[in-house]
Amino acid sequence: MLRLFEISKSNEEVINIIKNREEENLDLVDTVSKILKDVKDNKDKALRKYTEAFDKVKVKDLRVSENEIKKAFKSVEEDFIEALKRAAENIEKFHEKQKSKDYIISEEDGTYMGQRVLPLERVGVYVPGGTAAYPSSVLMNVIPAKVAGVKEIVMVTPPSKAGGINPYIAVAAKIAGVKEIYKVGGAQAIAALAYGTESIERVDKIVGPGNTYVATAKKLVFGKVDIDMIAGPSEILIIADDKADAKYVAADLMSQAEHDKLAASILLTTSVEKYKEVVKELKKQVEELERKAIIKEAFKNYGMAIICPNLEKCKELSNIIAPEHLELMVENPMELLGKVKNAGSVFLGYYSPEPVGDYFGGPNHVLPTSGTARFFSALSVDSFVKKSSFIYYSKEAINREADKIILLAEKEGLTAHANSVKVRVIKE
Amino acid sequence: MLRLFEISKSNEEVINIIKNREEENLDLVDTVSKILKDVKDNKDKALRKYTEAFDKVKVKDLRVSENEIKKAFKSVEEDFIEALKRAAENIEKFHEKQKSKDYIISEEDGTYMGQRVLPLERVGVYVPGGTAAYPSSVLMNVIPAKVAGVKEIVMVTPPSKAGGINPYIAVAAKIAGVKEIYKVGGAQAIAALAYGTESIERVDKIVGPGNTYVATAKKLVFGKVDIDMIAGPSEILIIADDKADAKYVAADLMSQAEHDKLAASILLTTSVEKYKEVVKELKKQVEELERKAIIKEAFKNYGMAIICPNLEKCKELSNIIAPEHLELMVENPMELLGKVKNAGSVFLGYYSPEPVGDYFGGPNHVLPTSGTARFFSALSVDSFVKKSSFIYYSKEAINREADKIILLAEKEGLTAHANSVKVRVIKE
Numbered sequence: 027m028l029r030l031f032e033i034s035k036s037n038e039e040v041i042n043i044i045k046n047r048e049e050e051n052l053d054l055v056d057t058v059s060k061i062l063k064d065v066k067d068n069k070d071k072a073l074r075k076y077t078e079a080f081d082k083v084k085v086k087d088l089r090v091s092e093n094e095i096k097k098a099f100k101s102v103e104e105d106f107i108e109a110l111k112r113a114a115e116n117i118e119k120f121h122e123k124q125k126s127k128d129y130i131i132s133e134e135d136g137t138y139m140g141q142r143v144l145p146l147e148r149v150g151v152y153v154p155g156g157t158a159a160y161p162s163s164v165l166m167n168v169i170p171a172k173v174a175g176v177k178e179i180v181m182v183t184p185p186s187k188a189g190g191i192n193p194y195i196a197v198a199a200k201i202a203g204v205k206e207i208y209k210v211g212g213a214q215a216i217a218a219l220a221y222g223t224e225s226i227e228r229v230d231k232i233v234g235p236g237n238t239y240v241a242t243a244k245k246l247v248f249g250k251v252d253i254d255m256i257a258g259p260s261e262i263l264i265i266a267d268d269k270a271d272a273k274y275v276a277a278d279l280m281s282q283a284e285h286d287k288l289a290a291s292i293l294l295t296t297s298v299e300k301y302k303e304v305v306k307e308l309k310k311q312v313e314e315l316e317r318k319a320i321i322k323e324a325f326k327n328y329g330m331a332i333i334c335p336n337l338e339k340c341k342e343l344s345n346i347i348a349p350e351h352l353e354l355m356v357e358n359p360m361e362l363l364g365k366v367k368n369a370g371s372v373f374l375g376y377y378s379p380e381p382v383g384d385y386f387g388g389p390n391h392v393l394p395t396s397g398t399a400r401f402f403s404a405l406s407v408d409s410f411v412k413k414s415s416f417i418y419y420s421k422e423a424i425n426r427e428a429d430k431i432i433l434l435a436e437k438e439g440l441t442a443h444a445n446s447v448k449v450r451v452i453k454e
Numbered sequence: 455m456l457r458l459f460e461i462s463k464s465n466e467e468v469i470n471i472i473k474n475r476e477e478e479n480l481d482l483v484d485t486v487s488k489i490l491k492d493v494k495d496n497k498d499k500a501l502r503k504y505t506e507a508f509d510k511v512k513v514k515d516l517r518v519s520e521n522e523i524k525k526a527f528k529s530v531e532e533d534f535i536e537a538l539k540r541a542a543e544n545i546e547k548f549h550e551k552q553k554s555k556d557y558i559i560s561e562e563d564g565t566y567m568g569q570r571v572l573p574l575e576r577v578g579v580y581v582p583g584g585t586a587a588y589p590s591s592v593l594m595n596v597i598p599a600k601v602a603g604v605k606e607i608v609m610v611t612p613p614s615k616a617g618g619i620n621p622y623i624a625v626a627a628k629i630a631g632v633k634e635i636y637k638v639g640g641a642q643a644i645a646a647l648a649y650g651t652e653s654i655e656r657v658d659k660i661v662g663p664g665n666t667y668v669a670t671a672k673k674l675v676f677g678k679v680d681i682d683m684i685a686g687p688s689e690i691l692i693i694a695d696d697k698a699d700a701k702y703v704a705a706d707l708m709s710q711a712e713h714d715k716l717a718a719s720i721l722l723t724t725s726v727e728k729y730k731e732v733v734k735e736l737k738k739q740v741e742e743l744e745r746k747a748i749i750k751e752a753f754k755n756y757g758m759a760i761i762c763p764n765l766e767k768c769k770e771l772s773n774i775i776a777p778e779h780l781e782l783m784v785e786n787p788m789e790l791l792g793k794v795k796n797a798g799s800v801f802l803g804y805y806s807p808e809p810v811g812d813y814f815g816g817p818n819h820v821l822p823t824s825g826t827a828r829f830f831s832a833l834s835v836d837s838f839v840k841k842s843s844f845i846y847y848s849k850e851a852i853n854r855e856a857d858k859i860i861l862l863a864e865k866e867g868l869t870a871h872a873n874s875v876k877v878r879v880i881k882e
Contacts, residue, residue, distance in 0.1 A: 105861060109858035109859075109862050113858070120559065129552075131816070141552065161866070251829065252826075273877050277873050277874040280873070281873065283870070284871070315873060316869045317868075360846070368840075370843075371843045371844070372842065377847050377848060377849050378852070379852075381868075381872070382875075384863075385871075387847065388845070389567060400575075401679065403840045404841060412796075414794070415798075415799045416799070417799070417801055418788070421805050424805040429537075431537075431814045433533060433537050434534070434813040437622060439745075440713075441744045442712035443709045443809040446702070446706045446709040447807060449739075450702060
């Protein structure tokens, strides 16, 4: 259930297992390129064609009406709406603190310079449809954009079999503050967002998860618009001391494994006893879970444990693995936090299971996967702004600094650069 | 010299010219992939092989010694060193203000959560060698990393024909604070930074400009490490009112055009007279410039002007074009700045030519090109950090919120997520 690895200096074996989970899908590039080109050329007509072909439905209006959203609110349980609203509040509160500020530096000679932080003007959020609808993902992708000040947040999502919209998704979109929703999915939806059609105006950035067609389309339109990270398979790493409740540890390892058969669950513990207890708990709890087949398959390939001589060593290995989710199920988690260098999101103590972060607490659940927490960050308010610098030199300043700028430009062989300063120099 | 376009609603013709300058180089992917794989497998041996093949030189030690740097300082003019040091101070001062702060939110029930900003641990900077050495580029790429707190900043640059290092580059590296420099260039250098070899330890992020081999290699290792934007051809847009000095406007348009034949120079002005004067000045000044052949070729293809009825219209068109460099050569530039939505860097007034920003003033000169200022930002301190969130829920909090989290998880069909909360609920 949880393959035990020998402790070693870097545990490269474990790291390689984590990093090599991805399945390459290069053969999709051709298919997706054709769809992109078709939508670019034939716009709405192509969107309708692909929706009929792939979603097996004729959609009347691509845009979701106010009426459809009202209906969705009526069909969804009230306590669900309440829970979602509360989650949205928490997420908004957490992200408010991420706002970057403009700044200016001014000098006595009249020179001033600085940086402005400007929201992107229009953002597209992709939301998968089908059987697994994720309203939480709507909140996590839309709210940071809203906090950043993005005025136009557009959502695209595949139509249901009846040509409608999943009511949970519609409700989440409304709560998060989306004003435009279109019933179109797949690579064709990404094309519409990147190039624009008669119905859907093009955006500046596309975010949100999707299947391999969607991910490939996002990669291909990158540069034309900005995109978020392409998420790889997901992982959790738990550092547990001997006081951690094995029941909690087992439950948390499984919460990650149920995502898909490529999800990885890693336990680092200082106690052999704890490892054994956790395995026992896993075997017991898994049988009660709906998605036990997926969980078992994920564990078979990517369920791993290492017994470490001390927490220091656990921390070292965790920093090398750079997990998406890191749970510190130890007595003094805050003390350990400062030593964590590479982790998407860190869950502290015995009462902070990963789903608190996935659904409710406030931090974003769009996190860097497969060891990329070494250099990537969670989706944030910063993902939805651009920063633009400005500089004003006074006549006094340009004359004073002219020689230095001219010299630097000339040494690089860029004499027209030097010339643009020279023409401004006032000879005395 | 400066092709005149009719004013229209969006001036799509101009925008298409700007955006379609790039030459595709897909055929390089195969060649570069082979080099990457070879370096991954054969490490230093492969690096030496490619250096001999491409740079036509046998390098004794890949790493630049302290002695080589001392020699470089002796061979470079003192006033150049002084100018570079002053530029470095200005750049550091400007970037210091970009530092993001950690934050924490704590609740009465014992819950706390927040975000830590952590510097990347090791960054690689590519610096092109050959005839055109750009010490300014060393400062612009290294200093933001240093300000971010990156401990290990590594530089790679092709060896000179004698197997040494360009002294201007060495001096700039030392001033900027680089402690490790390796004499290796091309795709092989990128491979070394991404995978590591016996001599060069792998990094977390690679930045810096390079030829198409370098750019292709960076694209291919992206994900394994982070990279900066791949810069496209560069552009300047000048908004000039009737008081702008045509001599200055012409000089600044040419300072951009000398970069390469794909560089674009665009003039938006409210005055036909000004346009005519600028053309006259261009014809006069260009003959005095060393790189006049490149400038003339760039102008032939990408020199453009539009006469606008007012500054408002100039601003509108500029926002659609989203230029890398924007000069506001108008009487009250600060008033216009607030209306600028899309521009990499903005140069205000009559005495702030682009080279002030390229070399000296403080803002970064690594900017989004070809209209990507709509969604990309300049290189900054933020480019060299990662942000990691943390969350601590108290026993009280998890019990109070359990129902909501469980409901949200169950509606998404993720029952193992729900289970990890359920096991923690204390039944009364």
